[in-house]
Amino acid sequence: MPHPDDQPENTFCGQTRREFFWQTGGAFTSLALAGLLSRDGFLSKQAVAADGVTPFEAAARVGRSHFAPKAKSVIFLFMYGGPSQVDTFDYKPKLYGLDGKTIDIETKGRGGAKNQGRVVGPKWKFKQYGQCGAWVSDLFPHIGSCVDDIAFIKSMYADSPLHGSAMLMMNSGSILSGSPCLGSWVNYGLGSVNENLPGFVVMLDSTGGPISGAKNWSSGYMPATYQGTVIRANGTPILDLDRPEGLSEAAQRRMLDQLGRYNQRHQQPRAQNSELAARIASYELAYRMQRHAPEAVDVASEPAKTQELYGIDESHTEEFGRKCLLARRLVERGVRFVQVYAGGNHNDANWDAHGDLKKNHAYHAARTDKPIAGLLKDLKRRGLLDETLVVWGGEFGRQPTAEYAEGTGRDHNSAGFTMWMAGGGIKGGISVGATDELGNRAVERPFHVKNLHATILQQLGFDCNQLSYFYAGLDRKLVGVEGAEPIPELV
Amino acid sequence: MHKLIMLSASYQMDSRVDDAVYEADPINDLFSRFDPRRLTAEEVRDTILMTNGTLNPEMGGPGVYPKMPEEVLATSSRPEDAWGESSPDQAARRSIYIHAKRSLLNPLLTSFDLADTDLTCPVRFITTQPTQALTMLNSDFINEQAAIFAQRLLAEHDSLESIVSHGLELTLLRQPTSEETAEGVRLIGDLQQLDGRDRDDAVACFCLVLLNLNEFVYLD
Numbered sequence: 001m002p003h004p005d006d007q008p009e010n011t012f013c014g015q016t017r018r019e020f021f022w023q024t025g026g027a028f029t030s031l032a033l034a035g036l037l038s039r040d041g042f043l044s045k046q047a048v049a050a051d052g053v054t055p056f057e058a059a060a061r062v063g064r065s066h067f068a069p070k071a072k073s074v075i076f077l078f079m080y081g082g083p084s085q086v087d088t089f090d091y092k093p094k095l096y097g098l099d100g101k102t103i104d105i106e107t108k109g110r111g112g113a114k115n116q117g118r119v120v121g122p123k124w125k126f127k128q129y130g131q132c133g134a135w136v137s138d139l140f141p142h143i144g145s146c147v148d149d150i151a152f153i154k155s156m157y158a159d160s161p162l163h164g165s166a167m168l169m170m171n172s173g174s175i176l177s178g179s180p181c182l183g184s185w186v187n188y189g190l191g192s193v194n195e196n197l198p199g200f201v202v203m204l205d206s207t208g209g210p211i212s213g214a215k216n217w218s219s220g221y222m223p224a225t226y227q228g229t230v231i232r233a234n235g236t237p238i239l240d241l242d243r244p245e246g247l248s249e250a251a252q253r254r255m256l257d258q259l260g261r262y263n264q265r266h267q268q269p270r271a272q273n274s275e276l277a278a279r280i281a282s283y284e285l286a287y288r289m290q291r292h293a294p295e296a297v298d299v300a301s302e303p304a305k306t307q308e309l310y311g312i313d314e315s316h317t318e319e320f321g322r323k324c325l326l327a328r329r330l331v332e333r334g335v336r337f338v339q340v341y342a343g344g345n346h347n348d349a350n351w352d353a354h355g356d357l358k359k360n361h362a363y364h365a366a367r368t369d370k371p372i373a374g375l376l377k378d379l380k381r382r383g384l385l386d387e388t389l390v391v392w393g394g395e396f397g398r399q400p401t402a403e404y405a406e407g408t409g410r411d412h413n414s415a416g417f418t419m420w421m422a423g424g425g426i427k428g429g430i431s432v433g434a435t436d437e438l439g440n441r442a443v444e445r446p447f448h449v450k451n452l453h454a455t456i457l458q459q460l461g462f463d464c465n466q467l468s469y470f471y472a473g474l475d476r477k478l479v480g481v482e483g484a485e486p487i488p489e490l491v
Numbered sequence: 492m493h494k495l496i497m498l499s500a501s502y503q504m505d506s507r508v509d510d511a512v513y514e515a516d517p518i519n520d521l522f523s524r525f526d527p528r529r530l531t532a533e534e535v536r537d538t539i540l541m542t543n544g545t546l547n548p549e550m551g552g553p554g555v556y557p558k559m560p561e562e563v564l565a566t567s568s569r570p571e572d573a574w575g576e577s578s579p580d581q582a583a584r585r586s587i588y589i590h591a592k593r594s595l596l597n598p599l600l601t602s603f604d605l606a607d608t609d610l611t612c613p614v615r616f617i618t619t620q621p622t623q624a625l626t627m628l629n630s631d632f633i634n635e636q637a638a639i640f641a642q643r644l645l646a647e648h649d650s651l652e653s654i655v656s657h658g659l660e661l662t663l664l665r666q667p668t669s670e671e672t673a674e675g676v677r678l679i680g681d682l683q684q685l686d687g688r689d690r691d692d693a694v695a696c697f698c699l700v701l702l703n704l705n706e707f708v709y710l711d
Contacts, residue, residue: 177593178609198622209566213573213594214601215609223616224604230566238622239562239598240629247696251686252628255700258678262671263705269507272517273527276705278619283703286624345568472611 065189065461070425070491071389073331073338074186074456077324077372078170079364080210080343081163081350084398084410085418086439087361090154091126091135094437095119095400105440107399109161109411110354117401119438120408123358132429139365142373148429149376149385150422151490155433155442158396158449161414163211163352166395169449173478177215180469182453183337184219184226185478188469189462194334195285196292198229198238201335203323205344217339221471228339231330233322237297241290256283296333299325310374321371328378331388342368351394357408376422389424389459391452393417400438416442419452424459425491432489450484458486506711527711529617532603533586539633539702542661543640545583554590557582560631563598599633602626627703634695637702641695651676654694662701 086092099121107114124137129144134152136144143150160166165175172179180188183200192199202217210216217228229238236242243252260280267276295301299312299322310325311317320342327338343350343364353360372392379385397417398410416435422428434444454464457478465483468475477483496502506527516523530538540546556575567573573595589597593608602623606612627633644654655675659667667675675697682693701707 176609178607204566208568208570211568213566213568214596215594218607220607221610223618224601225618225620227601229622230562232562232565236562238625239560240622240625243629244631244634248686251682251688251696254678254681254686255696258674259700259703261674262700265671266704266706269509270527270711271510272508272513273506275527275529275617275619276709279705279708282619282621283624283628285621286628289621289625345570 066463066466067461069459069461070387071423071459072387073334073336074182074389074391074424074460075327075331075375076182076337076339076391077368077393078210078339078341079351079368079392079394080167080205080341081352081364082166082394082396082398082412082417083351083364084353084357084361085154085416085435086398086400087122087124087357088137088139088365089135089152089418089420090435090439091137092122092400092435092437092439095439096121098438103401105401105438107401107411107413107440108415109399109403109413111403111411114401117399118405119400120357120402120410123361123408130429132431134429134431139361140369142369143376146373146376146422149380150420150428151426152418152420152431153433153447153452153487153490154418154431154435155444155446156393156397156417156419156449156452157442157446158414158417161396161412163395163412166412166414167210167212167216170393170395171216172218172220173450173453173480177212177218178220179476180220180222180226180478181217181228182456182478183217183228183339184222185457185467186337186460187226188222189457189467190336190460192334192336196289197296197330197333197335198231199336200226200228201231201330201338202228203231203233203326203338203340205341205350206319207343207349208345210341210344210350211346221476222469228337231297231326233297233299233319233326237293238289241293243290253287256287259283296329297326299329302329306378309378311370314370316366317368317370320368321374324371324375325378328375328382328384332382332384352412353398354403354409354411355407357410379423385423387424389426389456390422391419391456392421393419400440413440416440416446421455421490426459427490430489432487445489447487448484450479451487453478454484455486455490459491506709525711527709530603530708530710531615532600532605535603535708536586536597536599538707539636540583542702542707543636543698544643545636545639546585547580547583549584552588555581555584555588556590557597558631559595560598563595567595599626599630624703628699633699633702637699638695640698640702641691644698645691645694651679655679655697658698658701662704662707 086095098119102116102118104115105117107117124139126135126137129136130147132148134147136147158166158169160169160175168177169175171181187199219227231237263280270276302325307313310321312321323340327340330338348360351364379388396412396414399413403409403411432445433442433447435441436443457464457467464479468477501522504524506525508524512523519526537546555577559574564570564573586600591608596605604616604618606615644658648654648657652672656667656672659671679693679697682688682696683690688696
């Protein structure tokens, strides 16, 4: 491609700005149909991807990473609401003895900035697990049995201590809505390997979505092709996947055949128009999705032993277990990014333990502990853990002190919290970074959410400072134009 | 000047192109044809309502709340009070009057590349995805609209030929060919005889096919 400087003035890539965007849109028309159309040499006609620089194929084709990828897909277990680090994985022995004492401590949560607070001692005991001897609280005995495959990051920090903006930060790298989510970036970079399933799948809690709903799986300024698709673990998995009640497959096939005949006749004198061809093909893909997607989500076809491993046989773990097992089935079938929400709606329907910490965390940990451990073990025994990156964490953590005069509830804390990763080339049995002795702030090797994002992209084969998307005059990146570095200790 | 332009052969071209013309003018620099475009999200919905006769052209006033599928409501953090309710007449207002809630958008509109509600959007992307086809084949909305379309045709005509030919005409804004009409009549017949649909229902299925035509959603 000629250098933009060689072009006449007031043009962009030799086109007007409007033409450029128009044709870019045209190129993306076919992205979901890349496999089909590449046969017709369609892709080779496309010059550049939407960033205006990357050759189109590099962005759309599978396996064109910046370097050899370790992971093929990501399962992000999102603990919505913000689990407390000092009650889960960040062992702070000193905190027990301070229970009930008011101390000088700087915190910032939804209750604003404070300089003093009443310590709430950790409400669970900690034990060491595995070869590595990682400390895990009694909330997670099952996850405890997997610590040799887990890398803990105990010095996470984020920009906002409020749910809405913190969720967007964790999901899209920005506290403001409008940016593409991590799953969008992954699919933008890697493309899909299964055209019968969406590449970015989100599973929500039965109590509802997280705050800001669809903003948390939006493709922002990228085309809608990259937005997350909500899949349900029960009933019809994808919106409008089922034929209307009473319409047989044969009748629908007959309708589609006639639709095809009308469309073919319309296309004949417009044979050069690939958009029309793409739309005709999209109906056949939809028809195939109707047949294949239900199979992908058919958790009941798994052996009883496997279902038990995920806790599907017990009422309190049934919901999250089903979702974790579904996540495994989806990554097996080539879905790039699966996000599973533990908790939804508001207040105690998620990890947001402002009132009764014991009740809240006991409930949410009990629902997720066995399913998560089941997922890790199942992935491992199938040899899938090496190529599947599992991420665990919330949008922030919680304070070591109480929010109110009474009770055990903790306020939000974005100054220090714990997340962990497993599989996908991540070193197991390690821990990086640390909070202060009260677990309040990240003090040793602090890592921002951007470092986490950079690490995830790195495991998928991308340099986060190179993977860019051109929008509104800027080469946008998940980690922002300032850039970020992956966490080196984890690999 | 406007008259001169609009009466010119170039201005009146449609999107058809033969191989020779395509070779001579591959990217349409010479205006040898019209560059077709897909209807925008709002246009797709409005045109469906216009075609079956339910579009409410009322202007102004507060936003309206067309029915939101339960699955979409479930994505909200407060599913039970996430969305309002409008009468059928109000729900059939132009798409521009649909209440814009940034975290809960109409699935038909988002599927057809509605602009992101957070950002300025100089030009919209036009994507073509199988999920659009699913929405246009299986959603409650499209099936309700197809049934209303069928009722309109059934009320206006007795013979299947007239039903089919008027349906095609309303969707394509041109006289259908006799072949197109014959194929539509055959489809309705087959759906009745081979698939056991009753007449009204078979006509509704035919109307659903009409609303899915490329010629319907592309301006060409």
